[in-house]
Amino acid sequence: MKIDDVKNGIVLDHITAGKVMEVYEALELDKLNCSIAILKNVRSTKMGKKDILKIDNDFDVDLDVLGYLDPNITVCIIKDGKIVEKKQMQLPETIVNVEKCKNPRCITSVEKNLDQIFYLANRTKRIYRCKYCDSRIERSK
Amino acid sequence: MKKTIIDPIDLTVEEIDGLIALADDIMKDRTRYQDVCKHKILGTLFFEPSTRTRLSFESAMLSLGGSVLGFSEASSSSASKGESVMDTVHIVSNYCDIIAMRHPKEGAPLVGSKHCNVPLINAGDGGHNHPTQTLTDLLTIHREKGRLDNMTIGFCGDLKFGRTVHSLLKAMARYDNIRMIFISPDELKLPEYLKEDYLDPAHVDYEEVTSLDDVMGELDVLYMTRVQKERFFNEQDYLRLRDTYILDLKKLDNAKKDLSILHPLPRVNEITVDVDDDPRAAYFRQAANGRFIRMALILSLLGLDHEVERL
Numbered sequence: 001m002k003i004d005d006v007k008n009g010i011v012l013d014h015i016t017a018g019k020v021m022e023v024y025e026a027l028e029l030d031k032l033n034c035s036i037a038i039l040k041n042v043r044s045t046k047m048g049k050k051d052i053l054k055i056d057n058d059f060d061v062d063l064d065v066l067g068y069l070d071p072n073i074t075v076c077i078i079k080d081g082k083i084v085e086k087k088q089m090q091l092p093e094t095i096v097n098v099e100k101c102k103n104p105r106c107i108t109s110v111e112k113n114l115d116q117i118f119y120l121a122n123r124t125k126r127i128y129r130c131k132y133c134d135s136r137i138e139r140s141k
Numbered sequence: 142m143k144k145t146i147i148d149p150i151d152l153t154v155e156e157i158d159g160l161i162a163l164a165d166d167i168m169k170d171r172t173r174y175q176d177v178c179k180h181k182i183l184g185t186l187f188f189e190p191s192t193r194t195r196l197s198f199e200s201a202m203l204s205l206g207g208s209v210l211g212f213s214e215a216s217s218s219s220a221s222k223g224e225s226v227m228d229t230v231h232i233v234s235n236y237c238d239i240i241a242m243r244h245p246k247e248g249a250p251l252v253g254s255k256h257c258n259v260p261l262i263n264a265g266d267g268g269h270n271h272p273t274q275t276l277t278d279l280l281t282i283h284r285e286k287g288r289l290d291n292m293t294i295g296f297c298g299d300l301k302f303g304r305t306v307h308s309l310l311k312a313m314a315r316y317d318n319i320r321m322i323f324i325s326p327d328e329l330k331l332p333e334y335l336k337e338d339y340l341d342p343a344h345v346d347y348e349e350v351t352s353l354d355d356v357m358g359e360l361d362v363l364y365m366t367r368v369q370k371e372r373f374f375n376e377q378d379y380l381r382l383r384d385t386y387i388l389d390l391k392k393l394d395n396a397k398k399d400l401s402i403l404h405p406l407p408r409v410n411e412i413t414v415d416v417d418d419d420p421r422a423a424y425f426r427q428a429a430n431g432r433f434i435r436m437a438l439i440l441s442l443l444g445l446d447h448e449v450e451r452l
Contacts, residue, residue: 105267107246111225114252121338132248133269136334 005054009034010061011076011083012053017041019070020051026065026098032057047072064092068128091126094119099128099137106133144442145254147263149275149312156441157312160276161283163437163446164430171204177440177448178207184237185211186230186253187264188220188244193406194264194273198241201435210237231256239442260442268304274405275308276434281427282362285401290316293359297324298366298386298411300331305405306366307335314343321347322356326382328373353386358395363388365404365424367411389413393421403427 015023020038029036034057044050066073067089077085095118101108108114108130117131129136146152152160167174183202187195190213199209211233212218219229226244230253234240240261242250247269254261265271283289294313296306300323310331313319321340323331330349340347350356357363368386373379387410388402404412404424416422440446 103247105245105247105269107226107244107248107252107266110246111227111249111252113225125337127334127338130248132251133267134247 005037006056006078007081008058009054009056009078010059011055011078012061012066013050013074013076014044014047014072015051015053016070016072017047017049017051020053023051023053023066023069023073026069027061029053029055032059063087063089064095065098067092068095068098091120091123094131095128101130101133101135102137103130103133103135106130106135108132144260145251145257146261146272146438146442147251147254147266148270149272149279149308150315151272152276154315157276157279159446160434160437160441161280163440164280164433165284166449167433167436173449174205174436174440176206177445178202178205178443181205181207181239181443181445182237183207183209183211183439184233184240184259185209185213185264186218186233186240186242186244187211187213188215188218188226188242188249190214191243191265194243194271195241197431198262198264198273198435200432201439204432205436205439207238207439211241226252227255230254230261231258234258234261239439262438262442268302270308271304272308273431273435273438274305275312276438277427277431278305278309278364278403278405279312280430280434281403281423282401284426284430285423286361286399289313291318292361293320293322294362294364295322295324295353295356295360296331296364296366297353297388298368299329300325300366301329302369303366306331306364309364310335311339314339314345319345321345322359323347323349324351324353324356324386325349326351326368326378326385328378328382329368351385353388354392354395357392358397360400361397362401362403363396365402365408365411367407367409387411387413388416390415390419393419396421 037054039052041049042052071089071091073089075087076083097116100116118128121127121129127136185195202209226249234257239259241264242253243264244266247267249266250263263270300306370379400421401423402421
């Protein structure tokens with residue numbers, strides 16, 4: 001599968017197989033009015049199989065959200081049909097309004113209009129903690 | 142020093158050393174400090190009742206010559222009208238010079254601090270943090286042992302839910318050559334994340350045991366907590382384990398002569414009253430220390446910690 005079908009836009013490559021819809025929803029791609037290709041279980045020499053998202057539109061992708069969802073992802077910026085930049089994701093130090101704190105004793109459970117903020121507590125184990133109550137969320141590998 | 146104290150480890154080791162030294166100095170001669178906070182007002186925003194913590198804060202401010210205003214439960218605040226924590230703290234911060242805030246929801250003081258115009262101290266947020274209890278514990282250990290490093294400290298009882306244990310071990314892990322022994326039934330063992338996130342990175346030497354008797358002779362400090370019946374899944378387990386963690390004079394037979402026994406209080410039955418007269422029982426001195434460390438913290442946050450030297 002080639003990734004040069006997009007003229008001006010973004011290709012999210014090396015998405016862990018099975019995660020593409022999670023990425024699609026988190027980036028709210030349903031709100032875009034451009035061509036979007038969702039490719040699942042594409043053969044990959046590096047990963048065995050992978051998912052790919054092709055977005056034929058230049059838009060600001062939230063790299064923190066992507067890094068949190070799947071740090072394997074490579075973001076390819078396409079201009080005039082050519083890859084002009086490749087960005088390798090990594091776990092962000094904080095994520096805002098991506099996850100909700102599930103601790104019923106957390107202030108976010110009652111105080112409205114608070115951003116749901118989590119900070120990276122353990123990079124190796126991919127553990128994030130709520131900024132307010134320190135409850136943890138653990139990303140699956 | 143930061144103007145918001147949410148977690149005890151918001152303070153550096155050096156800042157804690159400074160607070161302990163200041164509290165010691167206050168205890169030597171309280172009259173020197175009795176007017177330092179004259180015309181200053183402490184706001185006590187207690188969204189849930191906690192009589193002892195509130196009285197301790199109020200006593201601290203009054204002992205410094207300051208005044209106190211506030212409320213002692215949410216029903217007597219505008220929270221009962223549906224006002225947000227952020228707004229309540231914002232408004233009250235216009236009426237006082239420093240705030241002590243307690244709230245049943247975890248993280249509420251952090252939210253309150255967002256638009257707070259004055260220093261804010263977390264006076265307990267649910268099962269999360271209670272930094273002035275930890276500072277009280279540190280002051281007590283320092284006063285009893287003369288140091289905060291090079292010692293073996295045993296934590297006994299409910300180590301799973303006990304926030305005072307969690308906060309104290311996080312604070313103690315920053316000192317050199319600290320060995321920790323966690324004494325609890327399997328049902329109430331220390332959560333793994335505390336070992337992974339705080340003890341392992343600091344290379345703290347620790348072990349987990351179920352028998353207090355087996356390790357009593359090794360301890361320099363014994364931090365007792367209450368084993369609560371409601372934490373057990375069944376009555377049989379509770380009854381089986383309950384008496385294992387009651388400290389009595391007989392259990393102290395094997396203890397060091399200079400052991401210090403701490404307890405955040407209230408005590409129910411986990412330390413028998415005959416231990417109270419043993420010089421190693423430090424828990425009532427610990428409770429008294431709470432006022433002085435709060436005095437030191439109020440002075441430091443108001444920038445008045447060197448005021449006595451200037452007077």
